[in-house]
Amino acid sequence: MLVAALTFAGSVLVALVVVTLVHRVVRRLGRRSDLFAGLARHAHRPALVVAVLVAVQFSLGVAARGEWRPAALHAVGIALILAGAWLLAALLVVAEDATLARIRVDVSDNRHARRVHTQITLVRRVTVVIVGVLAAAAVLMTFPGARAAGTSILASAGVIGAIAALAAQSLLGNVFAGVQIAFSDALRLDDVLVVEEQWGRVEDITLTYVVMHLWDDRRLILPTSYFLKTPFENWTRTQSALLGTVELDVDWTVPVEDLRQELRRALEAGDLWDGRVCVVQVTGAVGSFVRIRALVSATDAGRLWDLRCVVREHLVGWLRTRHPEALPQVRVHDLPRATTGAGYRASDADRGVGGADHRPVGPDRPLADADNRVFGESADGQERVQAFSGPDQRAD
Known part of the structure; x- marks a missing residue:
């Protein structure tokens, strides 16, 4: 029991020391690079959690004995999957922020920059959702009952998909509209629009709704499908003049x-x-x-x-x-x-x-x-x- 405790404490301590040293190096490099600055800011905590869970799993596999060992390994494995998804999402956010940092929107003719910002912002949200769905699926697959039920679920996937699409028709329509808006260039962040006789600037674009900052500091929230079905004025489509x-x-x-x-x-x-x-x-x-x-x-x-x-x-x-x-x-x-x-x-x-x-x-x-x-x-x-x-x- 003492050997197991020492192995557990030693592995966790080594993991914390390694992650701390790497974080200090990355933070120092971040003074000259936006990419490393983003890594130090966003990836430190998830990397720390992943390293500790890896150390715990290693110590359990090497030194743990008893009937509780399989359940503990299973729980640590689930936590490691979730922490890995967190780390992967953080790395994607860092990469996207580094890309956005290279594209300036504070210039007079920033139409291309605003289009890229809109696309990257929506792609970031899509990738985070995909990573979350894959992590949830991986967690479910660790349970034998879920794997057995997967066969019957796949067999009836067509029926379930049709029912789900019918039930979530409005939600899916907005999601597809958000993706289409991102890549059709009809609407971009910071565009000035006239919608519903209201004049304002596009403040945020998500997969399901668009937030407009009106001239009097009110916020008008519209579903993304609105912009595919209803005419609207875009005053900055080609230029701001x-x-x-x-x-x-x-x-x-x-x-x-x-x-x-x-x-x-x-x-x-x-x-x-x-x-x-x-x-x-x-x-x-x-x-x-x-x-x-x-x-x-x-x-x-x-x-x-x-x-x-x-x-x-x-x-x-x-x-x-x-x-x-x-x-x-x-x-x-x-x-x-x-x-x-x-x-x-x-x-x-x-x-x-x-x-x-x-x-x-x-x-x-x-x-x-x-x-x-x-x-x-x-x-x-x-x-x-x-x-x-x-x-x-x-x-x-």
Whole structure:
């Protein structure tokens, strides 16, 4: 009995010393390598448990005697299987973290990086689930009764599989949808989406649900199958830059060209505009009001929202201060007097209907005068013409 106790204590002590020494070496190497740092952080505890269980199993096999020995060996074997699965899952997590560390997402064009992050994150969860299932199966196979029942279970696997698939149809659908989302590139981590009239960022993607971090810090949780059945807007599918509109209903006397030039001055004075699109157009002229649409651009959705609010506030203040006659109003005077109102100017008549200048952009016409077209004239507008004119047509 004394020999068995000494063998048990000595083997456990040797295992602890070996794992501790290896851990110190790995931790020192981890100062210069992310891989070894991950090993020291994630694999130390499972490796320690595995080493102790191996030592215990060795001591039981060598020095233990008695009727309790088979039951003890069986229990230690089950614990060793579970600890080995824990260690294997930890090593997989370390490998995946090391891969993710090499892919930077803090750059301007990080679409590929976010796609890889999404795929690796889902693959990690799948591998952990597979390791857990295999460990559970290995534990069951250590029992003779479970091995005997395995034959009958395999014989009826088709029926059981059909019943299970029918019962868990929704769960399996979400799991398959999660895998499809990971590798179809329709949805990635940190993508900005509009779902159910809610605007937010994809915070997490699991095998069964997607977590969206909404703009007001709420969390919207949707099943993964939702994104395969329901249309949604992805604002960062190819790039994060976006266009936004600011619409104003004003009086017919509004000086459109002055408004156009004021918009450009306001955008150039701020830091939210990315310099791509600055367009003012009259999109409606029915009834008592004229609808003015200002189209602006920004590098991402958050800056675009702030830019639209700033532009709206600036234009409203500019109209109230400089052209109060252009504010919405209801006329009670006759048509001849209206045509000679304060908003009609000789310079507008010289330019043509609506005051638009149709001269091409060049030395005689500054860029601000071309801010009345979404398609064409500017470099970004020419690109948009090519995108929407079809593959067999070219912009003039």
